[in-house]
Structure formats: structure tokens, C-alpha cells
Amino acid sequence: MNYHNGEKNNDRLRGEFTAWLEKLVIRVKLDYIRKHPRYLDVISIDELSEETLSAYDDKPKLNPAGFDFDDVKLEEAFMKLTVLRRRILTMLFVDEMTPEEIAGVLGCTIEAVYNNRSRALKKLREALRKEDE
């Protein structure tokens, strides 16, 4: 089978164009949300559910929603991360959001998402290595 025939190349063109267009549309959306602060949800603290409030406890509970840890050590190491880093890892690996989408939700740059992601993973790796030693 020839993978370089015209049909295949055109399918690739369509794929590339779709990806390009989707990126453009997402960028427009994020800019739009930033320019229109009415979309930032403001609710009273009384309206928050207990589950949401518990996420801001000083001593967070183990096993946050979404992650299913097989390894207790990993779970403990994860809970030692900052709230922001836990949120980023959850959005990346549980909600399968793209760094662009996360940056939009958190109101930070994409670089900040990448930096926090790699620092969080480094912390996890270090914590697990220490446990093993």
C-alpha cells in the first residue's frame, strides 16, 4: 500500500486544517472569556458544597476525586503537592484537558501550566525515590 498517494496527502491536509482551525477557535474563545469577566463565576461561600470546601482544607483528605491510586506512597506524595499543582495534574490526566484549556480555566499562561506540571512530576518522582531508599 502506498501511503504517499494523493488521497492520503489530502486527508492529511484536512486533518492539519481541522487542527489549525480548532486551535484558532480555542484561542479566540480564551481571549473572549478574558475580555468578558462576566463569565467568571462569583458565588457566595454558603452556596459551595461541602465537597468543594473540603478541597481547601489545610489537611487535605486522601484520594481526591478522580484519581485512583494503586500505590499508597504515590497518593501520599500527591497530597503533599500544592493545591494548584494537584489541580493541574488532575485536569491533565483525569479530565484529559489540554494545557491551553487549563491555562484558560486557571487564568495563567500555558508556560505556567507546563512548568507546574513538570515540577509536580519531579516532586512525585523524588518522593517515591526517597521512599524506596
Next chain:
Amino acid sequence: MEANEFRLLLTKAVAGDMESVEKILLLYMPMVNKHCRINGYIDEDLRQEMLIHIVKNLKKFKI
């Protein structure tokens, strides 16, 4: 739409043929509608902004 037909349409649209641009917009309208929802509702202003950006930036796409 056949792959060759799409290539021709896209080439014309990138070159500035408004009829082809319109066809491309119609083809990708479901994607635009998906992304212009905020809190579950379609935001007409955002949709319009997206369409304007697509038309303006289409010529920048390298085939």
C-alpha cells in the same frame, strides 16, 4: 466530501474566494458551535467573533 474536492475548496478559500470561504464555514460550523458554548449556552457574540477570526486568518493557512 472527497479529499480532492476538499483540497480544491480550501485552496480557493485561502486564495480569497468568498464562495469557498462560505462553504468552509458551513463545513466547520459544528466545530464553531461546539466551542462557542459558555456555561452550556451558545454565545452569539463569541460565535460571530470566531467566524470573523476564521475569515481573517484563513489566508495565513499554508497548504
